[in-house]
Amino acid sequence: MDLQYGLELVGTFVFAISGALAVREREHDLFGAGFTGFITAIGGGTLRDILLDSYPLVWIGDVKFLYAILVGILAAFVFPNLLSKLRKTFFLFDTLGIGFFTVLGVEKALSLGVRPEIAAIMGMFSAVMGGVIRDTLTNEIPILFRKEIYASACLAGAVLYVVLNYFDVDRNYNMLISMSLVISIRMISMKYKLSLPRLD
Amino acid sequence: MDLQYGLELVGTFVFAISGALAVREREHDLFGAGFTGFITAIGGGTLRDILLDSYPLVWIGDVKFLYAILVGILAAFVFPNLLSKLRKTFFLFDTLGIGFFTVLGVEKALSLGVRPEIAAIMGMFSAVMGGVIRDTLTNEIPILFRKEIYASACLAGAVLYVVLNYFDVDRNYNMLISMSLVISIRMISMKYKLSLPRLD
Amino acid sequence: MDLQYGLELVGTFVFAISGALAVREREHDLFGAGFTGFITAIGGGTLRDILLDSYPLVWIGDVKFLYAILVGILAAFVFPNLLSKLRKTFFLFDTLGIGFFTVLGVEKALSLGVRPEIAAIMGMFSAVMGGVIRDTLTNEIPILFRKEIYASACLAGAVLYVVLNYFDVDRNYNMLISMSLVISIRMISMKYKLSLPRLD
Numbered sequence: 001m002d003l004q005y006g007l008e009l010v011g012t013f014v015f016a017i018s019g020a021l022a023v024r025e026r027e028h029d030l031f032g033a034g035f036t037g038f039i040t041a042i043g044g045g046t047l048r049d050i051l052l053d054s055y056p057l058v059w060i061g062d063v064k065f066l067y068a069i070l071v072g073i074l075a076a077f078v079f080p081n082l083l084s085k086l087r088k089t090f091f092l093f094d095t096l097g098i099g100f101f102t103v104l105g106v107e108k109a110l111s112l113g114v115r116p117e118i119a120a121i122m123g124m125f126s127a128v129m130g131g132v133i134r135d136t137l138t139n140e141i142p143i144l145f146r147k148e149i150y151a152s153a154c155l156a157g158a159v160l161y162v163v164l165n166y167f168d169v170d171r172n173y174n175m176l177i178s179m180s181l182v183i184s185i186r187m188i189s190m191k192y193k194l195s196l197p198r199l200d
Numbered sequence: 201m202d203l204q205y206g207l208e209l210v211g212t213f214v215f216a217i218s219g220a221l222a223v224r225e226r227e228h229d230l231f232g233a234g235f236t237g238f239i240t241a242i243g244g245g246t247l248r249d250i251l252l253d254s255y256p257l258v259w260i261g262d263v264k265f266l267y268a269i270l271v272g273i274l275a276a277f278v279f280p281n282l283l284s285k286l287r288k289t290f291f292l293f294d295t296l297g298i299g300f301f302t303v304l305g306v307e308k309a310l311s312l313g314v315r316p317e318i319a320a321i322m323g324m325f326s327a328v329m330g331g332v333i334r335d336t337l338t339n340e341i342p343i344l345f346r347k348e349i350y351a352s353a354c355l356a357g358a359v360l361y362v363v364l365n366y367f368d369v370d371r372n373y374n375m376l377i378s379m380s381l382v383i384s385i386r387m388i389s390m391k392y393k394l395s396l397p398r399l400d
Numbered sequence: 401m402d403l404q405y406g407l408e409l410v411g412t413f414v415f416a417i418s419g420a421l422a423v424r425e426r427e428h429d430l431f432g433a434g435f436t437g438f439i440t441a442i443g444g445g446t447l448r449d450i451l452l453d454s455y456p457l458v459w460i461g462d463v464k465f466l467y468a469i470l471v472g473i474l475a476a477f478v479f480p481n482l483l484s485k486l487r488k489t490f491f492l493f494d495t496l497g498i499g500f501f502t503v504l505g506v507e508k509a510l511s512l513g514v515r516p517e518i519a520a521i522m523g524m525f526s527a528v529m530g531g532v533i534r535d536t537l538t539n540e541i542p543i544l545f546r547k548e549i550y551a552s553a554c555l556a557g558a559v560l561y562v563v564l565n566y567f568d569v570d571r572n573y574n575m576l577i578s579m580s581l582v583i584s585i586r587m588i589s590m591k592y593k594l595s596l597p598r599l600d
Contacts, residue, residue, distance in 0.1 A: 029596035396429035
């Protein structure tokens with residue numbers, strides 16, 4: 001449990017950094033960058049918990065998440081060049097992050113008693129909606145609609161988790177396998193520039 | 201009641217198709233199209249229920265709605281050309297859909313005990329906000345702000361419903377009359393290219 | 401209390417006018433302008449209350465707010481030129497409005513028992529998120545991301561309020577001092593075209 005809690009804090013921290021850095025090439029001031037980092041970090045989990053009526057929201061009930069976000073934003077302010085050079089490292093972090101948040105979102109939804117189909121959607125939402133809200137606010141085309149395989153990797157991992165959970169696979173194995181699926185799909189599709197077919 | 205429930209499922213199905221088809225001319229892949237269909241189908245009712253604190257959300261509490269959406273998205277994937285040719289038919293479906301969802305949204309809000317003014321707004325939200333969220337995510341100008349009369353037709357029908365309800369008009373007649381108003385305003389304004397005056 | 405309630409109604413009224421007028425140069429019809437006024441007036445408080453699970457929402461529980469909004473929208477329709485000439489007056493009203501809503505949002509959040517850090521964020525959200533949602537719907541760059549100091553002034557005032565509240569400063573003095581900080585930062589930054597540094 002401690003490990004999971006720690007990972008969740010680290011994931012929130014990484015999302016805040018990537019959100020704040022996402023606005024670097026644009027006209028945003030420090031405040032706008034910080035706000036964007038904040039929204040990116042909390043958006044997905046917040047939407048999931050509002051849809052499931054699960055209160056208090058994680059970052060409102062546990063102030064450590066707020067501080068993880070603030071530290072992430074400050075890091076983006078103080079070391080922007082260093083962090084930008086770590087872009088590849090961040091791609092790795094972001095990929096680990098969406099894998100982890102997908103599984104975490106599925107588990108939370110299941111623990112609230114919803115059906116597995118809904119839990120799978122909630123897992124995907126947890127991982128990607130922070131980025132979608134960020135892109136919508138900043139007038140970007142949401143990451144969901146870009147060429148890369150992103151949200152569909154999360155949905156695949158989320159579906160795998162509920163299927164393995166249905167067959168009583170051990171939770172730790174299940175987390176590991178489902179996260180690995182998200183991460184593998186994402187990495188392979190980036191490496192070979194794979195994308196899903198279009199509707200035409 | 202069975203008829204109403206069936207109509208609600210069919211309306212959700214039709215909204216999912218029209219949402220998924222809405223992205224055809226754009227760069228979206230199959231996943232993006234499916235996601236857009238999903239948001240279009242659930243957005244209005246979800247916003248209404250969050251504003252009114254009515255949980256569980258319809259599509260979370262009753263999995264049939266999720267399957268109606270999935271079948272709609274699959275239909276859009278498998279028969280895109282056929283369905284596009286049916287655009288006129290879809291305009292009809294969409295118009296029937298917003299008429300129906302308007303009245304349904306008003307009734308749900310009234311049943312939760314809010315004032316009629318609020319119920320009228322909730323009826324309009326139920327019908328149009330799915331499309332508004334869809335357009336916002338895909339960087340389109342929301343349908344609300346385009347030239348055609350759309351949301352205002354829904355608001356007119358919603359207001360009529362609460363007025364007739366106040367005068368104790370029989371519910372079935374009221375549904376029929378109010379839906380007819382939405383549908384008539386929408387159809388007449390499309391046929392004669394009517395629009396509301398602008399503010400200048 | 402009566403004064404506070406009256407100010408809140410007036411603030412809602414002013415936000416509705418500024419929202420409806422914001423669409424004047426665009427292709428929106430009267431309905432779109434009214435809708436935009438409505439969203440601008442309720443958006444910030446609604447988001448705050450959904451995040452804090454505080455129901456019923458203010459404008460749903462107390463119909464006077466709805467009428468304040470409707471009167472504001474009507475005023476924007478009937479006297480658009482007069483009101484546009486009053487743009488400087490409106491800048492003043494808007495600035496008073498964000499100062500007041502910031503403090504009010506902090507107080508409401510504190511009264512719901514959240515930590516002061518969260519309350520400060522909620523104060524800022526109350527003041528600015530109506531405008532952010534309005535700008536997102538109308539495909540504008542959100543006011544948050546423009547050059548002017550806007551949301552950061554609200555955050556500064558909100559933080560000051562929770563700090564002074566921690567040191568048991570009298571509530572009326574605290575309101576006055578914190579509102580004055582928001583208003584001063586905003587006015588000085590507009591007059592001297594100050595902006596926060598960018599992240600690069």
